[in-house]
Amino acid sequence: xxxxQRHDTQRQETQRSxxxxxxxxxxxxxxxAVRVPVRGRAWFVERRTITLVVGCVVAMLALGFVxxxxxxxxxxxxxxxxxxxxxxxxVVIAEWRAPRVVAGMLFGAALxxxxxxxxxxxxxxxxSPDIIGLxxxxxxxxxxxxxxFAGASxxxxxxxxxxxxxxxxxxxxxxxxNGLSGMRLVxxxxxxxxxxxxxxxxxxxxxxLEVAMAAVGWNSGSLNGIxxxxxxxxxxxxxxxxxxxGLRASALQQSALGDSIAVSTGVPxxxxxxLMVLVGxxxxxxxxxxxxxxxxxxxxxxxxxxxxxxxxxxxxxPAALTGAVxxxxxxxxxxxxxxPVSLPVGVVTTAIGGGYLIWLLAQEVRRR
Amino acid sequence: MTTRLSAQxxxxxxxxxxxxxxxxxxxxxxxxxxxxxxxxxxKSTLLRAFVRLLKPGEGTVSLDSxxxxxxxxxxxxxxxAFLPQDPLAPEGITVRQLVARGRYPHQSLLAxxxxxxxxAVAEAMVTAEVEDFAxxxxxxxxxxxxxxxWVAMVLAQDTPYLLLDEPTxxxxxxxxxxxxxxxxxLRDEGRTVIAVLHDINQAxxxxxxxxxxxxxxxxxxxxxxxxxxxxxxxxxxxxxxVIVADPVSGTPMVxxx
Ligand SMILES: Nc1ncnc2c1ncn2[C@@H]1O[C@H](COP(=O)(O)OP(=O)(O)OP(=O)(O)O)[C@@H](O)[C@H]1O
Ligand SMILES: [Mg+2]
Numbered sequence: 317x318x319x320x321q322r323h324d325t326q327r328q329e330t331q332r333s334x335x336x337x338x339x340x341x342x343x344x345x346x347x348x349a350v351r352v353p354v355r356g357r358a359w360f361v362e363r364r365t366i367t368l369v370v371g372c373v374v375a376m377l378a379l380g381f382v383x384x385x386x387x388x389x390x391x392x393x394x395x396x397x398x399x400x401x402x403x404x405x406x407v408v409i410a411e412w413r414a415p416r417v418v419a420g421m422l423f424g425a426a427l428x429x430x431x432x433x434x435x436x437x438x439x440x441x442x443x444s445p446d447i448i449g450l451x452x453x454x455x456x457x458x459x460x461x462x463x464x465f466a467g468a469s470x471x472x473x474x475x476x477x478x479x480x481x482x483x484x485x486x487x488x489x490x491x492x493x494n495g496l497s498g499m500r501l502v503x504x505x506x507x508x509x510x511x512x513x514x515x516x517x518x519x520x521x522x523x524x525l526e527v528a529m530a531a532v533g534w535n536s537g538s539l540n541g542i543x544x545x546x547x548x549x550x551x552x553x554x555x556x557x558x559x560x561x562g563l564r565a566s567a568l569q570q571s572a573l574g575d576s577i578a579v580s581t582g583v584p585x586x587x588x589x590x591l592m593v594l595v596g597x598x599x600x601x602x603x604x605x606x607x608x609x610x611x612x613x614x615x616x617x618x619x620x621x622x623x624x625x626x627x628x629x630x631x632x633x634p635a636a637l638t639g640a641v642x643x644x645x646x647x648x649x650x651x652x653x654x655x656p657v658s659l660p661v662g663v664v665t666t667a668i669g670g671g672y673l674i675w676l677l678a679q680e681v682r683r684r
Numbered sequence: 685m686t687t688r689l690s691a692q693x694x695x696x697x698x699x700x701x702x703x704x705x706x707x708x709x710x711x712x713x714x715x716x717x718x719x720x721x722x723x724x725x726x727k728s729t730l731l732r733a734f735v736r737l738l739k740p741g742e743g744t745v746s747l748d749s750x751x752x753x754x755x756x757x758x759x760x761x762x763x764x765a766f767l768p769q770d771p772l773a774p775e776g777i778t779v780r781q782l783v784a785r786g787r788y789p790h791q792s793l794l795a796x797x798x799x800x801x802x803x804a805v806a807e808a809m810v811t812a813e814v815e816d817f818a819x820x821x822x823x824x825x826x827x828x829x830x831x832x833x834w835v836a837m838v839l840a841q842d843t844p845y846l847l848l849d850e851p852t853x854x855x856x857x858x859x860x861x862x863x864x865x866x867x868x869x870l871r872d873e874g875r876t877v878i879a880v881l882h883d884i885n886q887a888x889x890x891x892x893x894x895x896x897x898x899x900x901x902x903x904x905x906x907x908x909x910x911x912x913x914x915x916x917x918x919x920x921x922x923x924x925x926v927i928v929a930d931p932v933s934g935t936p937m938v939x940x941x
Contacts, residue, residue, distance in 0.1 A: 360797055439772075563793065570788050574772030580735040581841065582761030582789035628777030 364626045365633065371624075372637035376421055379644040383417040384409055386648065388656060415544045418551075419606070420644040420661075423539075424613055426554045426599040428621065428639020429561065431614030433596035435630045436568055437589065440498035442676055444615040445480075445600040448505025451609035452512040453483025454601040459516060463523040469605075470549065476605035480597040483512060499680075537610030537662025539647050550602045557602075558636070561595045564588065565632050572629040610662045612669020613643050615676075685712045689734065689764075689845060689876070694743035696729050696900075703729045704900035706743065711845075711893075716868060716877045718891035720884055722921055726900040727880045728769055731847050734878070735766040761789035765841040767848045771834050773822040779833050780818045783809055786840030804840050811866065812836035813859075827854035835863065846870065848879040852886070864890045884921075888912055888935040896920050912936040 349360040384399070385391045391399075391409060398404025399414075431444040438448075445451055457479020458472045465471070487508050491501040520528050520535065561568070567588050571578040579585050603610060620642070621634030643661065646668065650659040687710040696704040703726040711717055711734075719727045732738040733745055736752050744751045752760055765786070773782060786808065787801045809815045812835045817825060822833055831854045838846060846867070852860040860883075867877045868890055881887040887894055888908035895905045896912075898920045904911040917925045917938055930937040 566788070566791070569774075570785060572772070572774040573782075573785060574768070574770070576732070576735075576737055576766065576768035577771055577785075577837075579737050579757075580761060580764065580766035580768075580847075581786065582758035584757045622776070626776065628781055629774035 362625070362627065364624075368621070368625045368634055368637060372641050375641045376637075376644060379641065379648060380417045380421070383420070383644065383648055384413050386651060387413060411543060415542050415547055416539050416647065417644070419539050419542050419547055420647045421640045422551060422554055423603045423607060423610070424617070424640040424643025425558070425636040426603050426639070427610065427613040427643065428617035428635040428637070429558060429632055430596045430599040431616075431639070432618035432621075432630050432632050432635035433561065433568070433592045433599075434614070435618050436572060437592055437596070438498040438501050439572075440502050441619050441630075442502045442615070442673075442680065443498055443505070444618070445596060446609070446611045446614045447509065447673070448487050448502060449483050449509030449512050450480050450487075450597060450600050451604055451611060451614075452509050452516060453486075454480035454597075454604035455609045456512055456516055456519065457482070457601070458605050459519045459523075463519055463527050466527075469546070473549065473553075473602065473605040476601040477598060480601040480604070481593075483508065484593055484597055534608035534660075535662075536660045536666065537604075537608040538660035539607055539650075540658050540660065542606070546606055550606050553602050554599060557595045557598045560591070561632065564591060568592065569629055569631065608660070608662065610643070610665055612665045612672070613639050613646070616669050616672050617642050619676075685710075685715075687711060688713055689745075689747050691730070691733060691740075691745045692743050694733055694740035694745060696726065696733050696738055697741055698729075698738075702900075707900065707902060708743075709895065709902060709905075711876060711878055713876055714871065714874055715892040716871045716890055717879070717893040717895060718887035719878065719880045719895045719897060720882070720887050720920075721897035721903075725897045727897055728849050729900075730897070731766065731849055731878065731880065732768075734847055735764050736760060737766075758789040758792075761841070761843075763843055764845040764847060765838045765843040767834055767838045767846075767851055769849045769853075773830070775823070777822050778819055779814055779822055779825070779836075780805070780809070782822050782833055783814070783836045783840050786837040786842075789841065804842050808836040808839035808842075811839055813862070828856055828859060831855055832859065832863075844874075845876045846878070848877070850880050850882060852881065852883070860886070884912075884917070885930065885937050888937065889930060889933045908935050912938070 349362050350366060352359040352361055381393075381396065384396045385393070387408060391406070395404065395406060396409060399406040399409035431446075434443050434445050434448070435441055437443065454476040457475035457477070460479070461472050461475030487501060487505045490508070491504040516535070567583045570581060570583050571585065571588060573581070575585060600614070617639035618630045618635035621638035622630055624638065625631060625634040627634060643665070646664040647661040650661040650664045653659055653664070689711040691707060691709045693706045693708055694704065695702065695706060707730070709730070719730065721727050729738060733740055734752070736745070739753065746752060747755065747760070747763060784801070784805050787797075787804060790801060791797065809818055812832045814829070814832050814836050817829065822830060825833065831851070835848075835851060838848070852863055855863060864886060867879065871877050871892070891908060893905065894908045894911055896903045896916060903920050904916055912927060914925055914927055917923055917927070924941040926939045926941060927936050928939055929935070
């Protein structure tokens with residue numbers, strides 16, 4: 317198209333929209349969305365989404381504040397602010413508690429997004445990475461690197477990613493029989509999860525004592541004793557992965573219309589799927605490499621987020637926000653429940669999420 | 685007759701199951717093409733090949749003599765819109781939100797939602813007669829209402845080509861004829877319509893170009909008046925019949941014996 321032609325079509329379009337004040341324009345008025353103008357065009361943001369973002373940010377800040385204050389002795393708000401602004405330095409708050417709070421937020425978001433990605437891929441609310449064995453697989457990778465190769469933390473992370481990908485490939489190939497059915501994949505994934513978990517237990521049992529001690533504390537997923545040094549690489553990786561999938565979020569939403577319409581409206585489906593698997597496994601494995609397999613956040617966060625946002629499908633942003641709040645909350649409970657002993661956060665998420673899973677299964681059975 | 689969209693000697697299969705071998709079809713521009721044939725003869729498969737949902741094992745599907753597999757995904761989606769037999773509505777989506785999804789190929793990270801998008805969605809909802817329930821969840825609609833919502837989504841895509849797989853299914857008789865009249869109107873406005881229709885008499889009445897398929901082959905194609913006779917219906921549908929003139933349109937009308 318030449319420049320003049322383009323101008324002509326543009327002019328036609330503006331004329332068209334200017335001269336038409338038909339009943340159609342009343343259809344355009346969206347009461348539930350806020351218009352954010354961007355260079356003459358616009359983003360529409362649903363009011364519910366804005367409310368959710370604000371609500372979750374407030375919840376995260378509040379929980380973060382409690383997390384910074386809570387410990388063997390409560391810190392006063394003044395002490396927390398002093399530590400944050402650096403006016404009144406506190407090693408306990410800045411070096412021990414802060415990394416844990418931040419880890420809860422970011423890992424929660426990563427797990428929520430990973431869950432939303434896989435629930436979209438499998439088109440099933442139970443098709444999240446923790447249920448279909450990807451957490452367990454990533455953990456196997458990490459354990460193998462630690463026990464067999466005595467690797468350092470970066471190699472452990474690579475082991476976790478490799479373990480997650482291998483498990484994903486295994487579940488995928490087992491559940492593929494002329495076409496892919498979400499429910500079939502979930503059932504096979506649950507079986508794979510059980511087997512891989514058994515393998516993990518065996519790996520821990522036959523490991524050297526020190527390694528085994530470290531691994532057991534980690535077995536159910538824990539943020540205990542995390543410091544800034546543990547977090548630098550995972551944060552960079554997760555931020556990168558979230559940015560990548562964020563850019564493809566609209567394609568992911570479009571894929572929810574089924575393969576046929578996704579392709580015929582211009583989603584490069586195969587590339588999109590590959591990207592989704594890589595980002596989903598990447599997020600899961602990165603969290604697992606640092607904190608161990610934290611179960612059920614990926615399962616529950618996307619569904620809770622979807623209901624709170626009243627959005628169609630399983631969107632990413634509500635999943636990320638809900639995941640962050642959920643993991644933070646669970647970690648606080650884990651610290652407070654049997655204080656002064658700090659439980660692994662995975663114990664809490666498993667207890668809460670297990671009940672949710674039973675309810676979900678009952679729903680699924682009723683639907684059939 | 686000019687042709688931008690065509691399939692040349694395509695072999696279409698699902699794994700080992702070959703549906704069509706060396707099938708060729710030139711889609712006449714600006715015409716209403718109806719594809720008819722018995723269940724399982726490969727009508728949907730052919731449409732799927734046109735929109736690149738199925739890669740031909742041999743042969744090519746081309747648009748403007750370029751293979752469709754060489755076109756960027758969104759560029760092709762701005763040319764061809766497709767309504768499959770079994771579309772999937774995400775949980776909790778409203779009619780308006782679903783119709784807006786038809787605008788996807790017109791958007792990118794930098795080209796956001798525009799007035800043109802708004803206009804296209806609003807027009808599509810009016811045209812497909814779904815504006816009365818614009819803000820209701822799709823899941824709560826009747827089968828026929830839902831079918832019209834999908835038609836609206838495809839219209840919002842605003843493409844020169846409309847490929848529709850059994851668009852009249854679930855519709856009551858009034859809405860069947862309304863939809864067919866709408867498709868004719870769109871054809872008059874210059875769009876190319878390709879629809880799989882199960883009612884042979886509707887196909888005869890509305891189609892400019894009739895394609896009769898049997899076991900993956902094209903048994904006959906041309907205007908209804910030229911191709912439809914008792915022998916063809918016997919051959920394709922294995923149905924003995926008498927052909928009379930449709931009292932309203934004068935086109936062939938199949939009356940089973
Ligand atoms: N996904 C698939 N995998 C394997 N075989 C398939 C698949 N889809 C269709 N087929 C087979 O391909 C053949 C043609 O199917 P197609 O869907 O094109 O038929 P159709 O003419 O559209 O039939 P209908 O009128 O029932 O919609 C059938 O024999 C069918 O069994
Ligand atoms: Mg079909």
